[in-house]
Amino acid sequence: MHKVIRQMAQLTLQTPLLATAPATSVAKLLAVPPAITQNVDCCGVHTASTGGLCAKWNKHNYGPRKWLEYNKTVHPPQESQDEEPRKAYVCHMRTNIKYSPDKMWYIAAFVRGMSVDEALKQLNFVLKKGATDVRETILEAQQMAVERHNVEYKSNLWIAESFVGKGRVFKGMRRHARGRFGRVEYKHCHYFLRLEEGEPPQHYYLPEPQTPQQQLEQWLEQMRSRKVISSL
Amino acid sequence: MEKLVCASTKIVQMQMPQLASAGMRLLCPGLQNALQVQQVRHRQTKHWKPEFKRLRRQKFIKIELPNLREKPQDISKEEMRSRMKERGVLPPRPWMERPFHISCTGGIFEAYVPPEGDGKKSIISSSGTKQKLEFLEKKSKSLMAVRKIRAYEENFSSDDFGVQAQEIYIAAHTHMAAKEKYKIREFVSERCYPEMMHNVKDKTIHWRFLQSLEPPRVVHARVTEVITKENLFAQVTVRFHTQQMLAIYDRFGRLMHGSEIVTKDVLEYVVFEKHISNEYGKWRLHDKIIPDWLPAKQPAPITYRITDEIVEEAPKELSGGEQTKQLETGSNQLTDINMSGSQTTTSIQPHTDGPKPTPAI
Numbered sequence: 001m002h003k004v005i006r007q008m009a010q011l012t013l014q015t016p017l018l019a020t021a022p023a024t025s026v027a028k029l030l031a032v033p034p035a036i037t038q039n040v041d042c043c044g045v046h047t048a049s050t051g052g053l054c055a056k057w058n059k060h061n062y063g064p065r066k067w068l069e070y071n072k073t074v075h076p077p078q079e080s081q082d083e084e085p086r087k088a089y090v091c092h093m094r095t096n097i098k099y100s101p102d103k104m105w106y107i108a109a110f111v112r113g114m115s116v117d118e119a120l121k122q123l124n125f126v127l128k129k130g131a132t133d134v135r136e137t138i139l140e141a142q143q144m145a146v147e148r149h150n151v152e153y154k155s156n157l158w159i160a161e162s163f164v165g166k167g168r169v170f171k172g173m174r175r176h177a178r179g180r181f182g183r184v185e186y187k188h189c190h191y192f193l194r195l196e197e198g199e200p201p202q203h204y205y206l207p208e209p210q211t212p213q214q215q216l217e218q219w220l221e222q223m224r225s226r227k228v229i230s231s232l
Numbered sequence: 233m234e235k236l237v238c239a240s241t242k243i244v245q246m247q248m249p250q251l252a253s254a255g256m257r258l259l260c261p262g263l264q265n266a267l268q269v270q271q272v273r274h275r276q277t278k279h280w281k282p283e284f285k286r287l288r289r290q291k292f293i294k295i296e297l298p299n300l301r302e303k304p305q306d307i308s309k310e311e312m313r314s315r316m317k318e319r320g321v322l323p324p325r326p327w328m329e330r331p332f333h334i335s336c337t338g339g340i341f342e343a344y345v346p347p348e349g350d351g352k353k354s355i356i357s358s359s360g361t362k363q364k365l366e367f368l369e370k371k372s373k374s375l376m377a378v379r380k381i382r383a384y385e386e387n388f389s390s391d392d393f394g395v396q397a398q399e400i401y402i403a404a405h406t407h408m409a410a411k412e413k414y415k416i417r418e419f420v421s422e423r424c425y426p427e428m429m430h431n432v433k434d435k436t437i438h439w440r441f442l443q444s445l446e447p448p449r450v451v452h453a454r455v456t457e458v459i460t461k462e463n464l465f466a467q468v469t470v471r472f473h474t475q476q477m478l479a480i481y482d483r484f485g486r487l488m489h490g491s492e493i494v495t496k497d498v499l500e501y502v503v504f505e506k507h508i509s510n511e512y513g514k515w516r517l518h519d520k521i522i523p524d525w526l527p528a529k530q531p532a533p534i535t536y537r538i539t540d541e542i543v544e545e546a547p548k549e550l551s552g553g554e555q556t557k558q559l560e561t562g563s564n565q566l567t568d569i570n571m572s573g574s575q576t577t578t579s580i581q582p583h584t585d586g587p588k589p590t591p592a593i
Contacts, residue, residue: 077436077481086484096300146432150482154536168300173293186297 014210020063021055063095064165067192071149088151088197092141093190097133101189104130104164108191113204116142116195134162134191151197158200165190207213332457334504336421336518337465342373344469346501346523355401370452377453381466383507390468394448396515397470397504402441404428404517409437421505421516435488436481442495446473451501455508464509468516472500489532 067145070091107130111119116138125133138159138231144149167188174182203209210218253545299433305313316323347363381388407416408428420428452469478490478499505518 072434074434074436074483075485077438077485077487079481085486088482088484088486098297098300146537150484150486150488150534153538170295170297172295175291175293184292186295188300 004047010099039219050055061168063167064093064190064192067093070194075101084085088145088149089177089194090141090145091151091194092137092144093192094133094137094140095190096188097130097191098186099130099133099189100187101164101166103128104134104189104191107131107134108162108164110161111138111199112162114159115155115200116159117155119159129190132189137191137193138195141193145197156197156199157195158198159193161192161194163192197203254589265341268463271427299461318325335507336423337456337467338423340467340503340519340521341456343503344370344501344521346521348523348525354492356514362396374451374453375438377455377466379450379508380455381453381508384466385506390453393450393468394470397450397468397502398444398448398472400504400515400517401470401472401502405439405441408432409439417485418514419516421518424516424518434483436485438477438479438481438492440477443476444474445497446471448472462509464507466508467503467505468515468522469501472498474498474500488534 054083068091075086089133107123107126107128110126111123111134114122119138123131123138142154142157145157146154151157167190170186172184172186174184176182261264292553347367378388378390404416404419407419411429411432416428417425448470450468451471453463453466454468455466457464474497476497477492477495479487479492480489482488501521501523502517503519503521504515507513
């Protein structure tokens with residue numbers, strides 16, 4: 001506030017001087033405004049008076065904020081050299097995608113635990129609208145990892161976490177028979193992603209599925225460890 | 233209502249430029265080809281007669297959904313204008329003037345040129361004699377500058393300044409390693425601050441000053457005026473020959489550069505600056521002089537890809553910058569009487585310079 005007042009004071013001081021300034025400087029000054037107004041136009045309009053973007057009642061809705069904060073954690077240096085180097089990770093997200101979170105879940109779950117190259121390859125053949133957004137998010141995250149997070153090889157990454165959040169929902173109406181009406185929800189979703197360095201694990205979900213051999217062994221073990229009550 | 237029964241899905245593969253245009257422009261061109269797949273669904277839950285299509289559509293009350301993924305920079309000027317008109321918003325008033333505060337200069341004036349091979353060349357050789365002559369010429373200028381500094385700072389002596397400079401040097405670097413972004417401002421000028429603190433945030437830096445191999449000495453001094461004649465800035469170049477340890481770890485605690493064990497001998501020419509006409513001015517680290525003859529840096533241990541820098545369209549950018557510069561000079565002319573236009577441009581120019589190489593530690 002203080003700053004603004006000072007600037008205004010300067011402005012009033014300068015206006016009479018402007019008229020007396022030499023012609024060349026006036027021309028220079030006149031040449032300037034387009035450049036400035038251009039910058040001004042770039043800022044967004046926050047004044048939508050109606051609808052979901054109305055700042056009056058929706059100003060505390062910032063969307064997801066915590067996920068990207070994980071990118072700022074700094075881990076302490078590793079003490080000994082023979083310790084395995086800590087794996088790098090990057091968190092990334094894309095917010096307010098015009099797609100249902102329920103439908104996006106299928107894509108998010110599909111990609112989980114894949115290596116980045118594999119996921120990008122597979123997503124080419126997923127015939128859903130959200131697949132493009134997921135793909136682009138993965139590519140962005142990969143680029144971030146290499147450029148900012150000291151990841152050496154961009155293919156040496158896998159999708160450690162991939163999940164969906166619910167975004168802004170706009171409510172609409174539709175007609176039904178006999179003067180009734182129904183509610184339509186126009187949903188948006190957030191897509192969250194964490195890439196981790198290294199090879200993807202053999203089995204993403206725990207406990208690992210057992211091979212027939214293991215199952216047999218387990219069954220045998222179970223059978224042999226039975227206690228038959230009141231026997232010899 | 234919208235329960236889609238996928239009776240059959242049909243993949244239509246064709247060259248679709250409009251599909252590739254919208255969201256896929258971000259992707260690299262090789263991947264675009266792979267994405268040229270469109271899905272067509274033939275659902276059979278709708279009435280076959282096309283005349284009911286309109287009636288079905290009329291069931292829904294149309295609302296306008298805002299595009300939440302729209303970026304302000306993507307909106308064209310005309311589009312923005314029409315939207316503001318629609319909402320009855322006046323465009324923000326442009327501020328023609330920009331206040332600025334000069335507390336340090338934007339570079340080194342008459343930079344000290346470190347002699348090749350640390351000045352160990354024989355006087356008998358031709359290049360050696362030339363070097364010595366230039367030295368003498370510059371030394372007299374330095375002496376004049378020291379005298380000028382002494383006029384403002386009585387107990388300044390070029391012999392004792394080395395010790396003081398070393399304290400500032402150590403303080404600045406320890407604060408940088410500790411990421412003390414407020415405390416470091418006492419020891420580092422505004423020009424140097426971004427160079428030192430850039431990219432420090434997600435790193436762990438272990439830096440230790442072990443010892444000074446030679447006592448630091450002043451090799452160069454200059455005083456310059458900025459805008460007015462009484463507004464004086466002093467710059468002193470100090471030669472440090474020290475032993476230091478540096479290890480830089482990335483965000484995950486993996487060693488990126490240097491070592492905890494290896495100590496290195498460091499020869500540096502560091503510029504310190506003080507706003508001498510300011511009563512409360514302090515000597516602060518301003519810049520480091522990196523000579524051209526320095527051997528190439530040790531490459532980083534990791535492999536990385538060099539991206540070709542795209543050359544921006546220079547003329548348009550330049551004209552915008554010039555205009556603002558002219559504005560600055562113009563507004564200064566109105567406020568300051570003693571100042572001439574050419575002086576301001578010289579004082580502003582260093583600010584607009586491109587990124588300089590970060591100081592080699």
